[in-house]
Amino acid sequence: MANQKAEAPKGKLGVLVVGLGAVTSTFMAGVLAARKGLAKPVGSMTQYDKIRVGKGDDKKYLHYKDIVPLAELDDIVFGAWDVYPANAFESAVNAEVLKAKDILPIQEELEAIKPMKAAFDKNYAKRLDGDNVKDCKDRWDMVEQIREDIRNFKKETGVDRVVVLWAASTEVYVPVDEKVHGSLEALEAAMKADDKEHIAPSMCYAYAALSEGAPFIMGAPNTTVDIPAMWELAEKTKMPIAGKDFKTGQTLVKSGFAPIIGTRCLGLSGWFSTNILGNRDGLVLDEPANFRTKEVSKLSTLESILVPEDQPDLYGHGNDEDTQYYHKVRINYYPPRNDNKEGWDNIDIFGWMGYPMQIKINFLCRDSILAAPLCLDLVLLSDLAQRAGRYGIQRFLSFFLKSPMHDYTKDEVPVNNLFQQYVMLKNAIREMGGYEADEEID
Ligand SMILES: NC(=O)c1ccc[n+]([C@@H]2O[C@H](COP(=O)([O-])OP(=O)(O)OC[C@H]3O[C@@H](n4cnc5c(N)ncnc54)[C@H](O)[C@@H]3O)[C@@H](O)[C@H]2O)c1
DSSP states (O other): OTTOOOOOOOSOEEEEEEOOSHHHHHHHHHHHHHHTTSSOOTTOHHHHOEEEESOGGGOEEEEGGGTSOOOOGGGEEEEEEESSOOOHHHHHHHHTOSOHHHHGGGHHHHHTOOOEEBOOOGGGOTTOOOOOBOOOSSHHHHHHHHHHHHHHHHHHHOOSEEEEEEOSOOOOOOOOOHHHHSSHHHHHHHHHTTOTTTOOHHHHHHHHHHHTTOOEEEOSSOSTTOSHHHHHHHHHHTOEEEOSOBOOSHHHHHHHHHHHHHHTTOEEEEEEEEEEEOSHHHHHHTSHHHHHHHHHHHHHHHHTTSOTTTOHHHHSOSSTTSSSOEEEEEEEEOGGGTTOOEEEEEEEEEOGGGOEEEEEEEEEOOHHHHHHHHHHHHHHHHHHHHHTTOOEEOGGGGGGBSSOOOOGGGTOOOOOOHHHHHHHHHHHHHHHTTOOOOOOOO
């Protein structure tokens, strides 16, 4: 299955995004502007990266589109759901990520993207208060209504294929409960029994997407498709799933920087990461139950790169228990900064004979500017994977994600090291292009 060459795309690609906020409006505006030659899709691997195919004298470096049959930007047709009725133009203006000069030339196309009513439950994001919301009898009815939206979107736009991407707010933390999330049968029964505690609205979107033959990508840290029941559904419907949580600012730095410490066998006694953020995402994450979801995702990155059990002298000291370095992540809502997040990392390392040193990283980033190219790449590569007959968890997409999905029921260890993730990405592209996977040095 994994080595199948991808079929060429036919017709248009529908991209249905859950949540039409800062990230989504920036993603859509960038694609529409790039199509008109008004902006460059900087940061997108599918548009810029070149990888090697072949070995020795036969080797050449090609763009992804010259290796695999990717959908073109011109073939994308957008749609969305949101709790608030603002169209993509209004949303882009409200988000204050992009300047008027970048939004006005595509105003008409953005205005045409009007959000469908959201499948929403206020208990999952207390700080949101919109009224563009579906009236659902129960969770099963929620699924049915979303499925109908997808079918209608396909009919109205005439797209050939659809990918569903979650770029909506982070939901409150839903711990995996084996009894409900352990099998597809149990999940369906819980949806029919309207079990609101264990079935988040995001699960209804995912279930609907996979049932309608659309790959599903989870851009927030929500539990959603990270449960055996959804893996079973993805196997059954032969659809790719990917998640969780876009790897944009601080975690990108962490998964790129931690390998430096690990590769040189330096010690780590603590890593303190803090952020200030003032957009709606920051507002939602100010709620402790929503932040918990993010915290779990952000913490997981380091632990599989610098593993205390493997190197107790280097990583086995630092916290209260003295069994591991101290690792803390904080996000504080601070409105004046809006989408321009500032992240500070203080890294306490030690060297020869245990002598301590410090590294400070101060990243003044733009959250949605970093997330938009990931949306594009995840969408195009999930569509490609589906055409190559790949289904279930797409581990090669871990490169783009903070908390890569993996089969924790079999104790699988996720790959968090950015450079190992890049090898997985390159090899998947090679295989889907009909080349052999390899581990040659470029
Ligand atoms: N920007 C980044 O760097 C980054 C990185 C990783 C993850 N994320 C995640 O991406 C998501 C989007 O971020 P953003 O800055 O665009 O946030 P945002 O608050 O601007 O937009 C999210 C939108 O989702 C809508 N929404 C919430 N629940 C919904 C539901 N059930 N159905 C439909 N719409 C719903 C909200 O009304 C809001 O308009 C967040 O979960 C965020 O944590 C962002």
